[in-house]
Amino acid sequence: MFLVLMGVAGSGKTTLGQALGRRLGWEFRDADGFHPPANIAKMSAGTPLQDEDRWPWLRAIRAHMETEHAARRSGIIACSALKESYRDLLGRGEPWVRFVHLSGSRNLIEDRMRAREGHFMPVSLLDSQFATLESPDDAITLDISRPPEALVDEVLRQIA
Numbered sequence: 001m002f003l004v005l006m007g008v009a010g011s012g013k014t015t016l017g018q019a020l021g022r023r024l025g026w027e028f029r030d031a032d033g034f035h036p037p038a039n040i041a042k043m044s045a046g047t048p049l050q051d052e053d054r055w056p057w058l059r060a061i062r063a064h065m066e067t068e069h070a071a072r073r074s075g076i077i078a079c080s081a082l083k084e085s086y087r088d089l090l091g092r093g094e095p096w097v098r099f100v101h102l103s104g105s106r107n108l109i110e111d112r113m114r115a116r117e118g119h120f121m122p123v124s125l126l127d128s129q130f131a132t133l134e135s136p137d138d139a140i141t142l143d144i145s146r147p148p149e150a151l152v153d154e155v156l157r158q159i160a
Contacts, residue, residue, distance in 0.1 A: 001074045001159065002065050004090055006081035006136070007102035008129035010109040012144050012151075013078035016102065019152045020076050027068070031079035034060040048128040058089050069096055082132045092138070100155055101136050104144035 003020065005013040014030055021028035032040075039053050061079055068075050081087050081099065091097035110126055135141075140158045142151050 002069065002091070002097050003076045003155070003159070004081055004087075004097060004099045005076065005078045005102060006087070006099055006139070007104075007144075008080065008082070008109060008133055009126060010112045011102035011104055012112070012148065013080075013102055015148055016100075016142075016151055016155075017076045017078040019148050020155060023152055023156065024074070024076075026074045026076055028076045028078070029064065031057070031061050031077055034064070048132075054086065055089075058086055062090055065091060065097070080129070082129065083134050084136070087136065098159060099136055099139035101139040101141045102144050102151075103135070103141055106130060108145060 003017075003026075005017050005020075007013060017028040017030065020026070035057050039049055039057060042049060042053065058079075061077060065075070065077065077090075079090065081090055084092070087099060092099065106126065140155060142154060144151070146154075
């Protein structure tokens with residue numbers, strides 16, 4: 001199984017992914033690591049990515065997931081996956097892929113983004129993230145105002 005933790009920047013995908021990885025013994029990968037340098041440079045400069053920027057990135061993530069699945073390994077990916085078309089490419093509908101949507105208020109997420117250090121995604125892009133988000137109706141949806149361990153427990157309960 002692959003869990004794709006999705007949501008806008010600052011919603012806690014990495015925090016939850018690391019915690020789930022520890023509990024499940026599965027590899028956790030942050031999709032940011034699959035971005036080509038040009039995408040990182042754009043976002044660092046405060047320029048939102050366009051679909052033509054995202055498709056190669058999403059295909060690289062999907063290729064990783066397929067390789068791991070073929071090797072019979074489960075894993076966790078933190079990936080914004082804001083649009084249905086992105087989730088389709090990543091494997092929506094595949095029995096071995098589950099999406100987990102981290103959902104929260106803009107104010108809470110902005111506060112979290114301002115508190116984190118060393119991340120390339122500026123707070124100025126948060127509105128474009130929310131504008132792009134197409135909330136899924138087929139994902140496990142979590143309220144990120146809850147503590148991370150409660151979110152881990154909820155995911156584990158729902159995938160059991």
